[in-house]
Amino acid sequence: MYAVLTPATACRALREAGFPHPAEALHIDAREERWAVTLPDGHIAWFPASEAGATRLAVERRVLSLLAKHCSFRVPEMLFVSNSGFDVRRMVPGRCDPWGLYRRCQADRRLARKIGRAIGQILVEQHTRIVEADATGWLRERVPWPETSTWIGERLPRVIGDRGLIRALTGVIDEYEGMAVDAADRALVHGDLGLHNLALDQADAVNGVFDYDGAAWADRHHDFRYLLFDVGREDMLDAALRIYEPAVERSLDRNRIRLYNAACATTFLAFRAGVRLEQKSCGRTLVEDLQWVRTALAKLAN
Secondary structure (H helix, E strand, C coil): CCCCCCHHHHHHHHHHCCCCCCHHHCEEEECCCEEEEECCCCEEEEEECCHHHHHHHHHHHHHHHHHHHHCCCECCEEEEECCCCCEEEECCCCECCHHHHHHHHHHCHHHHHHHHHHHHHHHHHHHHHCCHHHHCCCCCCCCCCCCCHHHHHHHHHHCCCCHHHHHHHHHHHHHHHCCCCCHHHEEEECCCCCHHHEEECCCCCEEEECCCCCCEEEEHHHHHHHHCCCCCCCHHHHHHHHHHHHHHCCCCCHHHHHHHHHHHHHHHHHCCCCCCCCCCECCECHHHHHHHHHHHHHHHHC
């Protein structure tokens, strides 16, 4: 384990693995029980910070192996796995600018539909080419986000004082937790699929997907929840479902997707507990988080 990871330690481990880079060329980020080390050649190394982190990395490697074997879209390519639990991956080529792309897709319906169609095709493969037997016994059956009603209930009052809004959001989480999922709706889901985990080329074509740390054998509707933006239109979701539903011969429940989106928005708002009002959390201001939850609630009410 690497409870503390310094550039010198990472440099030495990577050099021994055949990836020699000076310590000053490495960029290290702490990532929930793991360390992400960006290398200067389009590679990324992941080091476990704990036993839990080592397990997370091992599970994600297994997911990536399944996707590489069965699907045509690009995911991070495993280049090296050490006995101590760290690995080196080739990143999906392309640029990742989620906030810039988000703003462009809000204004450009054609671009939103283009991205939606690409995601729809990716999910056709991901949800059909890996079967339950591939995931049984080792892959979680619940996505890690949204958080539980207890977790959210403890934090929401520390973020907002609007009791009516708190009641409405608590109702969203209660409905989410009471949602029954048919076995036929379960598939290998990414668990955090959105603009922040896509790599695009210069023509805005989607090169591939990364960050399968939240993968689960769970309700396929989860992989569409971040295709809804805090605007009235649903261009990206519409485009994705036009590709997806005929290919899998299954209609998805848009209200369930909207519920999952609202539950995620609620969790991000609760995650702000302890964050200063003027400070961004997960890339959003308090005003932006409130706009998201209110738009999500309005869509559920329609």
